[in-house]
Amino acid sequence: xxxxxxxxxxxxxxxxxxxxxxxxxxxxxxxxxxxxxxxxxxxxxxxxxxxxxxxxxxxxxxxxxxxxxxxxxxxxxxxxxxxxxxxxxxxxxxxxxxxxxxxxxxxxxxxxxxxxxxxxxxxxxxxxxxxxxxxxxxxxxxxxxxxxxx
Amino acid sequence: xxxxxxxxxxxxxxxxxxxxxxxxxxxxxxxxxxxxxxxxxxxxxxxxxxxxxxxxxxxxxxxxxxxxxxxxxxxxxxxxxxxxxxxxxxxxxxxxxxxxxxxxxxxxxxxxxxxxxxxxxxxxxxxxxxxxxxxxxxxxxxxxxxxxxx
DNA sequence: ATGCAACTTCAAGTCCACTTGAAGTAAAGC
DNA sequence: GCTTTACTTCAAGTGGACTTGAAGTTGCAT
Numbered sequence: 001x002x003x004x005x006x007x008x009x010x011x012x013x014x015x016x017x018x019x020x021x022x023x024x025x026x027x028x029x030x031x032x033x034x035x036x037x038x039x040x041x042x043x044x045x046x047x048x049x050x051x052x053x054x055x056x057x058x059x060x061x062x063x064x065x066x067x068x069x070x071x072x073x074x075x076x077x078x079x080x081x082x083x084x085x086x087x088x089x090x091x092x093x094x095x096x097x098x099x100x101x102x103x104x105x106x107x108x109x110x111x112x113x114x115x116x117x118x119x120x121x122x123x124x125x126x127x128x129x130x131x132x133x134x135x136x137x138x139x140x141x142x143x144x145x146x147x148x149x150x
Numbered sequence: 151x152x153x154x155x156x157x158x159x160x161x162x163x164x165x166x167x168x169x170x171x172x173x174x175x176x177x178x179x180x181x182x183x184x185x186x187x188x189x190x191x192x193x194x195x196x197x198x199x200x201x202x203x204x205x206x207x208x209x210x211x212x213x214x215x216x217x218x219x220x221x222x223x224x225x226x227x228x229x230x231x232x233x234x235x236x237x238x239x240x241x242x243x244x245x246x247x248x249x250x251x252x253x254x255x256x257x258x259x260x261x262x263x264x265x266x267x268x269x270x271x272x273x274x275x276x277x278x279x280x281x282x283x284x285x286x287x288x289x290x291x292x293x294x295x296x297x298x299x300x
Numbered sequence: 301a302t303g304c305a306a307c308t309t310c311a312a313g314t315c316c317a318c319t320t321g322a323a324g325t326a327a328a329g330c
Numbered sequence: 331g332c333t334t335t336a337c338t339t340c341a342a343g344t345g346g347a348c349t350t351g352a353a354g355t356t357g358c359a360t
Contacts, residue, residue, distance in 0.1 A: 009307075170336090
């Protein structure tokens with residue numbers, strides 16, 4: 001198979017590490033686009049590899065496909081995205097990414113403090129107990145809660 | 151309401167920032183336990199607040215409820231967890247947490263490199279293109295893929 | 301020209317983590 | 331005692347992100 005300019009779903013799937021069904025699914029959601037051959041088969045420009053990588057990356061930061069599409073739709077209809085477009089999108093995601101990293105780092109620190117203390121069994125873990133007395137009005141150990149599971 | 155030794159589902163839910171339905175769900179999965187009143191209502195010891203916090207924390211690192219239960223079940227039947235038990239569990243999670251943080255940090259670095267380069271539109275982003283020529287055998291920009299969305 | 305893998309659509313199915321609803325019971329305040 | 335709010339169970343529903351299956355079509359290699 002001569003490497004042609006365009007990729008079939010199968011090829012794209014292989015390159016991106018996803019199933020073809022996922023690619024069709026993304027397409028149905030408008031996240032990616034394809035051209036069609038005379039026989040109605042999909043053909044993707046190579047740039048779609050990057051696009052899919054970006055989608056997967058965004059997912060791993062905790063964005064839903066809807067949010068991703070939303071962010072991408074900043075790019076005006078049928079226009080090739082400019083540096084500015086992409087910069088707007090990526091810096092938005094960058095913020096989410098930072099939040100997420102910070103949350104996980106805080107969690108890690110808490111966990112480190114905890115590893116030796118037997119929290120689960122005991123009365124006196126400062127970390128998990130923090131605020132337990134103070135907040136009688138529905139608070140709980142917020143510092144471990146918040147940032148719901150992605 | 152005098153703060154008694156035990157909490158109702160409602161109280162626990164308020165303290166933990168989850169819905170009562172979630173708590174019943176966790177209980178049905180064996181993640182938490184309760185005593186019952188004469189009238190069959192649940193009563194939780196205060197320590198369950200911590201337990202739920204731990205569950206939520208573990209979720210946010212990307213563990214499924216099954217994995218969490220699995221990890222927790224290291225603790226022998228009906229025994230109060232010892233420091234050693236908890237230490238085993240938490241250091242296991244700590245590893246996952248580290249992986250996750252590392253992955254996100256790498257992603258952040260890539261993104262930073264990218265913000266100015268107009269990747270999406272262009273031919274020549276070293277980051278997203280890396281390996282595009284080399285790996286003709288189903289590779290793709292792995293450094294952005296792997297670590298599936300949590 | 302033919303065979304077979306890879307493609308097509310569309311509907312339905314799956315998994316996870318819950319949430320909702322219905323019908324009934326318990327507990328706390330007045 | 332009565333009312334209201336919080337609880338009980340159980341079955342079914344939801345949403346996100348896909349996956350699977352069936353039935354049919356295309357495209358490349360020999």
